[in-house]
Amino acid sequence: MKTKLYSMLLVLFLVSACTDLNLNPLSEGSSESWYSDQTEIEMALNDLYRDPFWPTDADDWSDDWTYRGQTNAITDATITGEWSTVISWWANTYKAVARATTLIENLEEVTDEIPEDKLTQYKADARFVRASQYARLVAHWGDVVYYNNTLELEESFTKATTDKATILATIYEDYDYAAANLPEEYGNSENLRATKGAALAMKARIALYMGDYALARDAAKDCMELGAYELYDDFGALFLSSTKNSVETIFAIPRSVELDVAFWDCKNYISRNSGGWGAKDPSWELFSAFYCTDGLPIDESPLYNPREPFNNRDPRCSATIVEFQTEHLGYMYQPHPDSTTCYSFKTGAYVKNNDNRVNAQYASYNGLLWKKGVDEDWSDDYKSDPDKIIMRYADVLLMYAEAKIELGEIDDSVLDAMNQVRARAYGVAVGETSSYPAVTTTSQEDLRQILRIERRMEFALEGRRYMDIIRWKLAEKVLNIPNYGMLDPVELKEKVVDADLWFFPETPVLDEDGVADFEPMYNAGLIKLLGLRTFDKSKQYLWPIPSKEILINENLTQNPGY
Numbered sequence: 001m002k003t004k005l006y007s008m009l010l011v012l013f014l015v016s017a018c019t020d021l022n023l024n025p026l027s028e029g030s031s032e033s034w035y036s037d038q039t040e041i042e043m044a045l046n047d048l049y050r051d052p053f054w055p056t057d058a059d060d061w062s063d064d065w066t067y068r069g070q071t072n073a074i075t076d077a078t079i080t081g082e083w084s085t086v087i088s089w090w091a092n093t094y095k096a097v098a099r100a101t102t103l104i105e106n107l108e109e110v111t112d113e114i115p116e117d118k119l120t121q122y123k124a125d126a127r128f129v130r131a132s133q134y135a136r137l138v139a140h141w142g143d144v145v146y147y148n149n150t151l152e153l154e155e156s157f158t159k160a161t162t163d164k165a166t167i168l169a170t171i172y173e174d175y176d177y178a179a180a181n182l183p184e185e186y187g188n189s190e191n192l193r194a195t196k197g198a199a200l201a202m203k204a205r206i207a208l209y210m211g212d213y214a215l216a217r218d219a220a221k222d223c224m225e226l227g228a229y230e231l232y233d234d235f236g237a238l239f240l241s242s243t244k245n246s247v248e249t250i251f252a253i254p255r256s257v258e259l260d261v262a263f264w265d266c267k268n269y270i271s272r273n274s275g276g277w278g279a280k281d282p283s284w285e286l287f288s289a290f291y292c293t294d295g296l297p298i299d300e301s302p303l304y305n306p307r308e309p310f311n312n313r314d315p316r317c318s319a320t321i322v323e324f325q326t327e328h329l330g331y332m333y334q335p336h337p338d339s340t341t342c343y344s345f346k347t348g349a350y351v352k353n354n355d356n357r358v359n360a361q362y363a364s365y366n367g368l369l370w371k372k373g374v375d376e377d378w379s380d381d382y383k384s385d386p387d388k389i390i391m392r393y394a395d396v397l398l399m400y401a402e403a404k405i406e407l408g409e410i411d412d413s414v415l416d417a418m419n420q421v422r423a424r425a426y427g428v429a430v431g432e433t434s435s436y437p438a439v440t441t442t443s444q445e446d447l448r449q450i451l452r453i454e455r456r457m458e459f460a461l462e463g464r465r466y467m468d469i470i471r472w473k474l475a476e477k478v479l480n481i482p483n484y485g486m487l488d489p490v491e492l493k494e495k496v497v498d499a500d501l502w503f504f505p506e507t508p509v510l511d512e513d514g515v516a517d518f519e520p521m522y523n524a525g526l527i528k529l530l531g532l533r534t535f536d537k538s539k540q541y542l543w544p545i546p547s548k549e550i551l552i553n554e555n556l557t558q559n560p561g562y
Contacts, residue, residue, distance in 0.1 A: 035106035038114050041122055044103050048129045049193055051261065053096040054253050054390060055089055055136075056463035063478040063515075064286040064456070064465045066485065067268075068279055068365050069530030074466075075479055077534040081547030081562060089140070090546050093133045100130040102150055124181035128194040128202070131174035135206040138164040138171070139467065140543045142559065146170070160555040168210055175203035175219075184228050197223050198251035201391045204399045209471050213403040220400035223250070224417075229393040231424040236319040239373035241386040248393045255385035257377075262385045266378040269370050271322075272354040273342065274329035274379035278364040282321045282460070284484055287368060288508055288516035289456050290317035295437025297453075297510045306504035316425045316457045322369040324503070329379050331355070335367040335486075336502060337493050358489045365530055366485035367503065372461045389462065394421050398455055405447045415439050418451065421458055453514045470541055474513060479535035484518045484527045495526055536561070 035041050059065045061074040073079040079086070103126045107119055130148070137144040146162035148170065178199035186192050200223035207216035223229075232238045232248040245252065255261050270276030291314045292301035303312035310323040322328045324335070332343040335355055342353040354360040355369075378384050397417040404414045418439045419430050426436035439450055455468060469475040486492055496502055505526040508516040521527045539561025550556050 035103060035110065037110075037112045038118075041103070041107070041110070041114075044099065045122060045125050045193065048096060048100055048103075048126070049253060051253055051255075051388065052088075052092045053129075053133070054388070055092070056388070056390070057466040058085075059461055059463060059465065060280070062465035062469060063481065063533075064283055064460055066281050066283045066366055066483050066530060068362070069483050069485070071531060071533060074540070075533045075535070077536040077540060079540065079544065079562075081544040081550065081558065083544075086543055087546045087548070089136070090549065093136055094145075096133045097130055097147075098150075100126040100133070101148060104130070105150055120181050121183070124178040124199075125193055127174040128178035128182065128199050131171045131178065131199075132202055134167055134171050134174075135202065135209075138167055139206065139209050141545065142542045143167075144545075145556070157553050158555050159553070161557065164210075168206070168212070171206060172203060172215065175199045179203070179222070184226060192245070192254075194251060195228075197226050197228050198391060200226075201250050201396050201399075204396065204403075205391070208399050208403060209467060211406075211471075213406045216399055217403035217407065217409075220396050220403065223396050224400060229396070231393055231397075231420060233424070233427070235316060235425050236372075238392075239386055239389075240375045241373075241377055241384045242375070244387060246392075249387060249389055249391075250393060250396065251389075251391040253388040253390065255388060257381065257383055257385045262383045264383050266374075266382045266384055269374060270378050270382075271329055271331065271333060271369055272360050272363050273331040273333075273344075273351075275382070276379065277362065278355060278369055279362070280370070281364050281366060282368045282370055284366055284368070284508075284518060285478070285481070285516050286456070286460055287317070287321055288510065289453060289514050290314045290320075291437070291453065291457070293437065295439075297514060299507055299510050304507060306507045307500075307502065309503055314425060314457055315427070316460075318371070319425075320370070320372040320457075320460050322371045324367075328369070328371065329374070329376060333369065335364060337489050337497055357486070357492075365528075370461060394424075394458055395464070397421055398451065398458065401447075402451050402455075405444060405451060408444060410442050410444060410447060414447070415442075418447075418454060421454065425458075449512065449514065456514070473541070475535050475540065476537035477513070478515055479533045481515070482519075482522070482532050483530045484522060485530045487526070487528045501526065 035044060060067060060072055073083045104123055107123050110119060134146070143161040143164050144167065145159045146167045147159065178194065179196050182194055182196045182199055184196050200219045204216045204219035204223065207219060229250055230247050232246045237243055238246060238248060255263065267276045268280040272278045287309070288298055291297060292303045293312045293314065294301050294303055298304040305311060310318055322333050324333060326333060327345055330344065330346040333355060334342055334353065337356060337358050339353050339356055340358055341350040342355070344351045352359055355363050357363045373386055375384070397420055401414045401417040404410065416430065422439065423430040423432065423436050428435040441447060452472065456465060459465065469478055487495060496505055505521050508518050510516050518527060522529060542559045544559055544562035545556060550558055
């Protein structure tokens, strides 16, 4: 499978070397007219799977994240139509729409000797891409400009927005066509693009986002019944760069350091002992959200000890966040202020502990580091090439369960879907209910809460939390909560360590949404305020249309509040 992904990436790299990404924004006419043979069509399709056309929501837009208390356009409510992300997402999404649409139209004119079934598959491929692009647009902007034909230049300057419900219908139609005509898998000799399962899963996602629960249920179920995917047996290893195109991966964009298509921000995530900066870290709210091994939240479980906060936690906690006093990237990780040296597994000797703020003032401000997906190659070259996973099977299982819960159709299939995901985290079979805290309740209210926490534990650092808090209307709560961290070293030792209150001075209370309240600890002077988040519920559930698009098109109306 790795060979297929590398082959596709090589093709994408060669295509991108001769293709100008700046072609075909919404306000420019389409320029492609060269689909004359199968080779050109394949190249055009491969071009649609380049990374810029598949952006993912950033984790720093959510409450799972801290960057030394810094905020951004979303978490400080300064998002405008001039924000670079708004501009680039809008432009690149419409470029992909234009290219997919042009390809679909030109397939009707192909006279080369290409089998009809192959042409149909190509069309399905392009319609999958088009549906995915419009799905991103309506999820973030609501009503947007819609077209499914090549625009003349003058027309592109005058298009008004279309109601998102109308666009959703076309998205579902495109995904249905793709699911009906794409293969379930590709042979070793073919490039890896979208499959039937990807079309079904992506349809389920946008349907769930839009509250079309019956459609989400059915699409997720159809994907599950393909039998083409299963949960990877090792949750921790699933996200490593060495795990390519796993049995759980339904749709991903491949990366390659060798071809200069990689994740480049490694230094912000890795420890200072291993040469990084330890700047972008998991939040205390995320850390506190992981259940204990009895399936209870930390403020309800007798197993939780704030002095040993990693003990007796769901295994995804220590698979996601580096546990204290464990080896990480060749060093023993311990942010305790008294641990001014740490053991180097590389040299077999104790060395200066730069993951301690006594020695390095810019070490992690809250003592936490990301572990999920982080491997030795992150510190070797400070760049890595794990698959950019857009959709995996665990998401399909939990989308199916969520849709059924919201529909009030709670049955054994709901519990089984949720328990498959949870059992994998514990490394046991779903039927071994004595070895993990299986979900057994049939209360809709309880299941809704458990499902939401399950998603948070399962998908941390995968770009899923932002749209979850948007669609659940939780952003107005969780993004208006202060960001907390450890006291500075002198105060930390005096007020916490010497008082035998390390790591957490007390157990935070969690509300009905699993959100931890650290304010009492702050008021007691035991933790430090790192920064304030702000989310404006009057407008931020939708993004602003890029200002320049409003300026050049009098028929476009800005989203409310911007």
